[in-house]
Each structure stands twice: as structure tokens, then as C-alpha cells.
Amino acid sequence: MLEYFLSFLILTGAALTFIGSLGLLRLKDFYMRLHGPTKATTLGVGSLLIASAVFFSSRDAGISLHEVLITLFLFITAPVSAHLLAKAALHLNLHSHARIPVNPARPVEDKDSEIAGAGSTAPAKENSSTDMSSPHKSV
Amino acid sequence: MLDFAITVAFGFVAIAVGMCCWRLLRGPSTPDRILALDTLYVNAIALLMLLGIHLGSALFFEAALLIALMGFIGTVALCKYLLRGDIIE
Numbered sequence: 001m002l003e004y005f006l007s008f009l010i011l012t013g014a015a016l017t018f019i020g021s022l023g024l025l026r027l028k029d030f031y032m033r034l035h036g037p038t039k040a041t042t043l044g045v046g047s048l049l050i051a052s053a054v055f056f057s058s059r060d061a062g063i064s065l066h067e068v069l070i071t072l073f074l075f076i077t078a079p080v081s082a083h084l085l086a087k088a089a090l091h092l093n094l095h096s097h098a099r100i101p102v103n104p105a106r107p108v109e110d111k112d113s114e115i116a117g118a119g120s121t122a123p124a125k126e127n128s129s130t131d132m133s134s135p136h137k138s139v
Numbered sequence: 140m141l142d143f144a145i146t147v148a149f150g151f152v153a154i155a156v157g158m159c160c161w162r163l164l165r166g167p168s169t170p171d172r173i174l175a176l177d178t179l180y181v182n183a184i185a186l187l188m189l190l191g192i193h194l195g196s197a198l199f200f201e202a203a204l205l206i207a208l209m210g211f212i213g214t215v216a217l218c219k220y221l222l223r224g225d226i227i228e
Contacts, residue, residue, distance in 0.1 A: 007144035010189070014148035017185050021155035024162050024178055030171055033162075037178035041155075045181050048148075048188045055192050066200035070184065070207055077211040081177055084218035089170045091222050 002058055009051035016044030029097045030089050038082040046071050145193050152189065156182045173217045180210030 023036020049067040056064035159182060163175035184203045191199040216226050 003141050006192075007140050010141075010144045010148045010192070013185065014151035014189075017182060018151040018155045021158040021178060021182065024175065025158040030168060030174075033171065033174060037174060037181065041178055041181050045185045045188075048185050052188045052192055056197055059195070060197075064197065066197070066204070067188075070200065070204050073204070073207050073211075074181070074184070077207070078181075081211060081214040081218070084215060084222070085170050085174055085177070088173070088218045088221040089168070092168065092170065094168055094170065 002054070006051050006055055009047050009054070013044045013047030013051060016040050016047060018044075020044060030094045031086070031096050031098065034082060034086060034089075038078050042074060042078045045074060049074075142193075145189055148189055149186075149193075152182055152185050156186070169221060170218075173214060173221075176217075177210065177214045180206055180213075 017040070020036045020039070020041030023040060024033050027033045027036065049071045053064050053067040056067075156179065159175050159179045163172055163179065166172045166175055183206055187199045187203045187206070191197065191203075219226050
């Protein structure tokens, strides 16, 4: 019974690790690729570590706690490294396939009033444009 | 049963390591390569755990713990370098 449970945990962990690396290989852009390893692979390794803890706890006398330490460390550090990687990618302006989202805080009526406001300030803009164009004329 | 499961798991994780190496060599941008290195050390921990169960030896946990520690510090240092152009300012 225990052997079947261990086999299930090991196979699940290996499959999740595989899926995470497959996501790293196959997805289209960096921000999508970030999802595979940081979630699926971490969960897979966690599953393998639980299998190892159960195995060594059942074999030897006493509870094996090394794996819990490694699991805790991995689960704490994975989000931190993912956050830093995303920050680095944003800093480098990597290309993203995602569409720019519509801002829900600014509905369409606001846009219209903004356009009307822009119409009222149009003379100022014209002035600035003439100011901008005058040096060109002088040149 | 357990031996068969461990053999299959070894195969899966080995393919995962291969895919990480492909992304590491091929990756179009630097964060891609750093992410591949990050995944690679997590996969190395998985391989060490499987080897520990297979050989029935509890000797590999310290190595796995060291790899987890050093891998995290390496990822943070590389990201910090990309972000700031310097690691320790």
C-alpha cells in the first residue's frame, strides 16, 4: 500500500517537473515562460521531496526532516526569484504578446469629456504648435 | 513497483533537464537563460532526491540543500546584475 502511494507521489512529481520544463521550452514569450518553472516545477519537486520524506521515515526509525527543510526553502525562494526575474525582464523591456488592458476606472464617458476638454484647450495647443513651428520657419 | 516508478521518473526528469539546457543555450534574452538556470538547479534537486530513494541513502539531502541555497543566491545575483548593472553597490 505504502509502495503504491510512494510510486504515485514520485510519478506525479516527475510529471509536474516535466510539464514545467516543457512550458519553459514551448511557451511563446518570457512572461509566459516564467509561469512553467516557477509553479509546476516547484510543485513537482515538492511532491518528490514528500515522497522521499515518507520513504525514509518508513524505512528508518524516527522522522526524516531534511526534506521538509529543503521543501520550505524552495517554496520560500521560488516566488522571490520569479519576482526578481520579472523585474529584470520589465527593466530590459522584453517583448510581450499580451494585449494592453482597458482601464476599468476610466469609462467611455470620461474619454468623451476629455476630448471636449482637449477641444477647449485647443488654442493653447495651436499656440504651442506655432511656437514650435516658428523656429523651423526662421531656419 | 517502486523501482519501475523511479526509473520512469528518472526518464521524465532527464528529459526536463535536456529541455532546460536547450532553453539555456538557445534562449533569445538574458532573463530566459537565467530562468533556465533556475529551473536546472530545481531539476538537479529532483534528480538527487530520486537517486537518494533509489540507492536508499540519506547522504544526498545535504547536497540538495546546498544546491538550493547556492542556486537561489546565484539567481538573485544575476537578476540584480541585470537590474542595477552591479551586484553589491
